[in-house]
Amino acid sequence: MTVSLTLDSVTAHYGSTQVLKDLSLAVAAGELVSLLGSSGCGKTTTLRLVAGFLEPTSGSIRLGERDLTRLPAHQRNIGLVFQNYALFPHLSVRDNVAFGLKQRGLGAAERLKKADAMLERVGLASFAERMPAALSGGQKQRVALARALVIEPPLLMFDEPLSNLDAKLRVDMRVEIRRLQRANGTTSLYVTHDQEEAFSISDRVAIMNAGRIMQLDRPEVLYQRPANSFVARFVGFENLIPMRVSARDGGAVTAQTDAGATLTLSQDAFGAIPDRFVLAARPDGLAVTRAGEGRPAGIPVTLGIRTYLGRAYQYQCSTPGGDYLGNGPLTEPLEPGSSAILSPVPEQCCILPPED
């Protein structure tokens, strides 16, 4: 049974502080969507609202045809995996896994069979008799995963499940989570602050800020085509250059930075260019070349520190309007202090709406 999760214009408050602002989100049946953002962005609040530990001020939450909005948490039938595992310390691994089955009124024999089968699936069959305190972090999270999966919930939710694990284990566990989620086809909501984790595990990622979803899309799209400056900055577009169009000549658009440097951009390469926009580029997207005759037009800069990246040199570039990071070819190392030209590489740049 796979169902979709729908949040419709959900607003939430802590006291008088609004923590979610008119948030709408649809997770398709069988899909894994991550909520990604820094602490305080509302991602955990969203998860707790769906779990039923918080009540929304307004809006509705639906799981398939069921309206969860005012349903008590224990009747929601959602599998939850916590950051700190939240295993029952006084129960054995097997009893931990069987806990949810017991609440559903299953007989002892069937509970045992299902719990053991699920422990087998997460590779912990031989640990059934152990107490949680005798397990490693990775094993604990596997038990937590088994405990959430064994009740065959229509929705799985993960709250920073890998944050307490070391780097190597994190990668193993996220592959494991993805494998089990795929195999069961369970609709999933995954909360994390780790971009790599979110991008690697998810069908789609919602990047959140200050109680809003800034962009919800496939990781590839977020990474290459951010929709706004916030998302661009989040996924590593370090150069955000506000620009204003001063002339249009057919497909060629002339635009100026705040400091007065002029760039000529081709609409064929960059797409439609509004009158005011932000040119967003990773260091790869701004090519640094020696200033001089016969060079392409661009933003004149003074070079600062040069660092060696292996595939290119990276330069700090100073302009009267601000500092940028650009990359230059290994064949032409430039000296700090010299003048250079910074020109955008169309396929590596994005034209974004201006920031307020």
Added chain:
Amino acid sequence: MRTSLHPALTITASLIFAILVAPLFIILGAAVSDTSYLTFPPQGFTLRWFTNIFEISAFRTTAITSLQIAMLGTALALLIGIPAAYALNRFRIRLPSWLANVFVLPILVPEIVLGFSLLKSVTISLGLPVFLVLLLGHALLVLPYAVRVVGASLASFDFSIEEAAISLGCPPLKTFFTVVLPNISAGVIAAFILAFITSMNDVSVSLFLTGPGISTLPIQILAHMEQFFDPTIASVSVLLMVLTVGVMAIVEATLGLTFLTK
């Protein structure tokens, strides 16, 4: 390898230890003294003061009253204290910070004042039976132990465990009994023992609340001493000491004494 201690430290430590332990030996000595008055060092040896306890019916009845009051009063305090401690910890962020201190007031207010105010308000104004007033007074007296010690256990309890249980389909009240309580049982037992001993030993509050026909053991000891001043007092004290040591031995054997101070 042993590090050598400075002689002054050894002497000071021994002295303090002696001062702590000496009264116990003096009581033990006085209890077996073959004299009709309290004295130390003991003159002669007899166990008749111990048998004397059981011949004086007031000791027996007050001991039973004390045990009943301590048992029921502690149970009542836990019945109020566990939910209070739970609420104080679970909703710490939402509750005002002074609220937790309200539950410590019975310790901060001088016991004499507590006893007197209970006499004024409950016994005189409401005219409740003596036993009931004693019970309520003791429950109030030991409530801080219940709240604080259980609270200490709850402070290290991870409430996401409770949420895990709820998400797995366990209703909130059932979650409290199947998941929360088993994980704070050490704190509950510790609170019970501390509260029980406090109630058994209490004089100040009981002094005001005992009435005609009903008294507690410590009050009876005081009354007996005022009248007779014989070694029976010492022998009762020895028995109480043995009882306390016995309880502590059980705690040490099952849970370890250190957990009482956690």
